[in-house]
Amino acid sequence: MPSKSSARLAALTVAAVCSAASTVVLTSPAHADSVRIHDIQGTTRTSPYAGKQVTDVAGIVTGIRTYGSSKGFWIQDTAPDDDPATSEGVFVFTSSTPKGVAVGDAVTVSGTVSEYVPGGTSSGNQSITEITKPVVTVVSSGNAVPAPVVLDARSVPDEYTPAGDSAAGGSVGGLTLRPSKYALDRYESLEGMNVQVADVRVVGATDPYTELWVTVKPDQNRSRRGATVYGSYDSQNSGRLQIQSLGSTADFPVANVGDRLTGTTTGPLDYNQYGGYTLVAETIGTLRSGGVQRETTEKQKNGELAIATYNVENLDPSDDTFAAHASAIVNNLRSPDIVSLEEIQDNNGATDDGTTAADVTVNKLIDAIVAAGGPRYDWRAVDPQDKTDGGEPGGNIRQVFLFNPERVSFTDRPGGDATTAVGVTKSRGKAHLTVSPGRIDPTDEAWASSRKPLVGEFVFRGRTVFVIANHFNSKGGDQGLAGQYQPPVRSSEVQRHRQATLVNAFVKDILALDKNADVVALGDINDFEFSGTARILEKDGALWSAIKSLPKNERYTYVYQGNAQVLDQILVSPAIRRGCDLEYDSVHLNAEFHDQISDHDPQVLRFHP
Known part of the structure; x- marks a missing residue:
């Protein structure tokens, strides 16, 4: 271990005692033949390792969630494979506030692979691949977080989703991902990975739950006021993406439709029951007003x-x-x-x-x-x-x-x-x-x-x-x-x-x-x-x-x-x-x-x- 990590060792030992849900231990680094994140994620929406134990899964911590019912952290592999359908990121579910890990830590994780469906299986939502009941080893600290994958008008397909498998009740869960053809497949192929959007327009105002929506496709069915119009069942507006924050809610931008988030917004790509794929921001762009005002109609004439x-x-x-x-x-x-x-x-x-x-x-x-x-x-x-x-x-x-x-x-x-x-x-x-x-x-x-x-x-x-x-x-x-x-x-x-x-x-x-x-x-x-x-x-x-x-x-x-x-x-x-x-x-x-x-x-x- 690098000497800069030595000061963290005592803290990690204490954290291991204090956290029953996420046990942090100090052992040797992962073996060369360990299962990697892209193996766990696979080429479909459900992991080939679902329900199985995995050992010494290596990655860099890219984000930590300390709030809500899904507490844990994301890790990402720094040695990706060459298959665009396999994600290099995964969420580690700790159930309680994660302790003993920080963004930039190189870790190995052992635990059980699970497919978690936000909102429950009856909701019809997609599942998130997670590692649960984790045993976490910190290998080193202060590492660079993997560069984010840029989501923009060119990298996200216009076509929204494939049709589901009729033999599986219309589910897309078992279909091989085609991230260059479908937007939902593109997002799924990046599940848990560090992603980034830049200079994006707000298409869903900030709500009471501290979230908003942007589009990475500025010309897609745009209204004159900056909204993205839903005009048919075949036009799902593939550029829409929900934005949440890993930071303080007090710092979250209070935005209206037509405003912009200038600069870059970066963080892990998650999926939740209230809209689907969500960029959970470690850093969030600067809000710039679009100047949209509340409308006033014309007064009716005497005979109208x-x-x-x-x-x-x-x-x-x-x-x-x-x-x-x-x-x-x-x-x-x-x-x-x-x-x-x-x-x-x-x-x-x-x-x-x-x-x-x-x-x-x-x-x-x-x-x-x-x-x-x-x-x-x-x-x-x-x-x-x-x-x-x-x-x-x-x-x-x-x-x-x-x-x-x-x-x-x-x-x-x-x-x-x-x-x-x-x-x-x-x-x-x-x-x-x-x-x-x-x-x-x-x-x-x-x-x-x-x-x-x-x-x-x-x-x-x-x-x-x-x-x-x-x-x-x-x-x-x-x-x-x-x-x-x-x-x-x-x-x-x-x-x-x-x-x-x-x-x-x-x-x-x-x-x-x-x-x-x-x-x-x-x-x-x-x-x-x-x-x-x-x-x-x-x-x-x-x-x-x-x-x-x-x-x-x-x-x-x-x-x-x-x-x-x-x-x-x-x-x-x-x-x-x-x-x-x-x-x-x-x-x-x-x-x-x-x-x-x-x-x-x-x-x-x-x-x-």
Whole structure:
């Protein structure tokens, strides 16, 4: 051992006594015929040594994780093989805070090779190859860390992933890696290794868990504001990469979409259950603002009707966001005539005591809007039955109509409640609702543990406008884009398809009685404008998603794992689409920002009924 290590020997002896999970001992260096890291990693996502004991695996410590449930350190071999499919890095899981090792230590590790699946095997996530129950030997200290592998537009393939093996249920776990062809294979071939990105654009704002997303492909489906737009199931935006930090959370950059991390960000490449491949940074670049500002839409003209949808994210009276939401509605949305609100909780929020009324929540928001200089909106809603509409337990979320009575009137028709289905009838040649407000087929199984559509009949300048406020089943339970099953199964869309079928049929009921009726179906559809859900809503031309009037690189309302995507939509009937004066605006004031008051951007439609 070099003499510079002698001062560490006593400390290591003490560490061996203090750490039961990671035993540090001092023995001779690894034998020449020891298994190496690239042998353990192999050419697929699962190790050929999984479940087996390995001895004296050599490497340099490149990073140490002292937080979370996956404590340990990464080591990397300084004598790589010539196979680009085999990683030279591996994570050593110690379970408790690693002691007796430091970055730059040359070590040998003996232990059991394990394939750990973040989130559990039922999550569908890929596994991480680890050495567990380690016995660690420090051979020397102060060594240079292996030079990082550069991830950039050239080194990461455009194609995202291979299709899974049908004989293995669609899993890619056993497929031989092709890192020059697929981005996920490229990342997997570097699992546990020291990697680097340089001068990258932020495509997912810093979140409360101290992580953000960047892209190493600056031209890949870029929006004019710097987001990376998710435009089809075949376009997974392969340049996206999550960034975390091994340092203090206080030093982590607080970034918005469109900002840049200048210089270099370097550290081990990990995989986690909240997005897949993640650069866990030892050093992180300098944040430079992209200057992106919150948007403001145009004010509707006298003859224009402005209708908005806005998911206010589990709003209840205890929240401190009422003034901010009010300012957004008044100043950024310019006080639309009708606002469909999603995720309005009952009067005591998540307290589960049978309360279902939301008048306190709604009136607090209306008062805040007035205080912000907006109109005193009136409102309509139907209280759900307790614990039947999903969302946060006890919260009883629902959709609510706000409307400006100085510009729009609401046609009240009694009888609407949580379980009564709204229908359509004809009077004097025009379609009318049987109850208003009402709910579409609320007892149908399509709405089990999900929000029922709220329907209202409005009048603007003598013209009847039917508005359907929706909040479809969430994407919870779908397999991840970076998961082991490719293509991922979108199990949640089965229920959304049934919901879309009912809404489409209801719109057709209106149009059957009045083909020129103005119908607007809007809300948090929880699905993309190119999805099967959208196609069902649009079936037979009953509706058309107006966000498709925007250029493709401006179609997004939500940012998830660095993908700017559409979840919120406003769909219109043929009469509105034929009007040729339709204006649509996705008002970006939340999803791109670290200090968002909701994770959704509101949408505004302006037209002449």
